[in-house]
Amino acid sequence: MFLPCLFTALVVFVVVSPASTFAAMADDPLQSPQWTDIRDRYLGADKVVFDPRVAVSGPKIAEDSMNVPVSVKISGLVDVRRVLVVADLNPIVKVLEFSSKGALPSLHFRMKLQQGSPVRAMAQTGDGVWHVGGIWIDASGGGCTAPSVGRSAAGWTETLGQVQSRVWQNETQSRVKLNIMHPMDTGLAPGIPAFYIERLSLQDAAGREWMTLDTFEPVSENPVFSFDFSGPPPAGLTLVGRDNNGNRINARVVK
């Protein structure tokens, strides 16, 4: 009685789960228990490849789990439409999503880590394929459930949304670094609702977008972003954005 039932269940399971799911779990270079869930949730049934051209870099161990520096650099991969960054084991998995619309397909930022976790960049090319790269970052924890530091300082509301910036340029490339004043509350610290920047866009003087970002709670407080351009940066760059409470960000990038 038991054996046939078990057998049937197995068969059903195999039929329901696409074979590629098993392949993906086995292939995950980071061997994360969450990988198949993340894949199902964010990438659906799309084709997925682990691709070293999607390079994620950061510390082996997060000394400051509120500010873990991460760089995503994509090279040699053409027609990248959008890039999702996730941390498998964070209570809020999705960190940000960006689309380079003229800027190089790379992004540098700092994030919160609640515990050691894979941090992945998943880049979708025009053919619909997701190219996934990532690293494992260890952390002692608390990055997501601790209140933001600036909350305890008086006057943080006065600097809310202020932007500092700088442009660097060499013969081949340029970089725009931005620092935006914002508490980026996750909503996981007791008594403090989620309060975070959710949209940023770098626009030139003519209003053309060069980079767009959807950001989520795990992005660090007073976030710092760097964007890279091939050649000089577009003229008259402005950072435009908003947070989830409707506060606007609008700042000319200072060279």
Next chain:
Amino acid sequence: MSAALLRNLAGSAFLALFLGVGFYVPQVRAGSLDYQLAPRLVAEDTWVLIGKREDFSRSNGGNIVNTAFVVTTDGVVVIDSGPSRLYAEQMRSAIARITPKPVIRVFNTHHHPDHFLGNQVFADVSTTALAETIAGQRREGGAFADNVYRLSGDWIKGTEPVAARDPVGPGTLLIGDHRFELIALSGHTEGDLVIRDLGTGVLFAGDLVFHNRAPTTPHASISQWLAALDRLDAITYRTMVPGHGEPVSDGRAVEQTRRYLRWIESALLQAAERGEEMSEVLGLELPKEFAEIPLAREEFARSVAHLYRGYEATTLRHRR
């Protein structure tokens, strides 16, 4: 003997070995919670317990720090109480093997956990530190104890953070037949107490000085730290006991710490001025003179997390 019996014997020998190991391992674990503290005489009446040049781990139990004690005619003066209750208990036993005199005073050179988490074992005597140190112990002691427990496990069991009770400022203090000069500095932390024994010429430098062990910077102000090292250069001593690493009789440990701090300051500032990102700075090459120092790579990565945002902020501009 039949082959079957041989197989049986071999089988039971294997089983016995297996069980034996099973029995033996917990005993080794229990017995290994011995810091094996071996006080070393560095001057008259003056003993130092030299820690390993490592980070907190489950094998070293946090014995990564130098502590010391001075036997005066009135009693024993302890300088830093170590990383745990167990350490301080074993330290008191080690002291008792050397002198019947009671411990009468404990100094904490600063508020880092490896220097004061043994305080609870000295509840019967005056525990003394700079006011900034006491504030730091109260503010961060709980988080420190949790963190040290996470890194070193069983060794830390039962350790409660107890802040020093008695604040002290700069000046001289006569204890028994030893006169101590207390020098209040900062830079490694907000309060770094340096203690000089005017009779023996021993200078207890705390963590303002690291010797062949990469300096740590979680609460550092590099400019204040460099100024503090200049102050130390102006002080005469016969023996200097650094917070970590071997004692020295000359300025080489101060010089090594100074060169490292100057390098890290200029390397991080230059990287920030080049527009580098933190994740890129982590890959910076260490100069050869520091690359071989234990924990240089690990501490550099930690220092990037502690310090880089400060240097970076000076490179960004605001426009309304």
